[in-house]
Amino acid sequence: QVQLVESGGGLVQAGGSLRLSCAASGRTAITYAMGWFRQAPGKEREFVAAISRVGSSTYLADSVKGRFTISRGNAKNTVVLQMNSLSSEDAAVYYCTADAAGVPSVRAGKGYWGQGTQVTVSS
DSSP states (O other): OEEEEEEOOEEEETTOOEEEEEEEEESOSSOOEEEEEEEOTTSOOEEEEEEOTTSSOEEEOTTTTTTEEEEEOSSTTEEEEEEOSOOGGGOEEEEEEEETTOHHHHHTTOSEEOOOEEEEEEO
């Protein structure tokens, strides 16, 4: 089993930035592709970003391109989501996910999930 713990959520003013981090523990001898989803109240969970196992490839939803970046952390099986120019549309619970099968499985939501971290954007 793999446990994912997110951190870095909170309250930010519109136009501001937040940095989310996620670290995996447990069965971490394997390197996982990792990613982020988000879910706003009354909406379905949606894909935000993903990164390959070695960090050579990244994928971003159209809605966040140019504002968000995803990167691997310094420690194995960690991932960082840098969010800039935040708006009310970005307010949601952000979930970290990891999948040893690679990015396609991450994007399909088939991997392990964290508990989520709340991002609130004030206008």
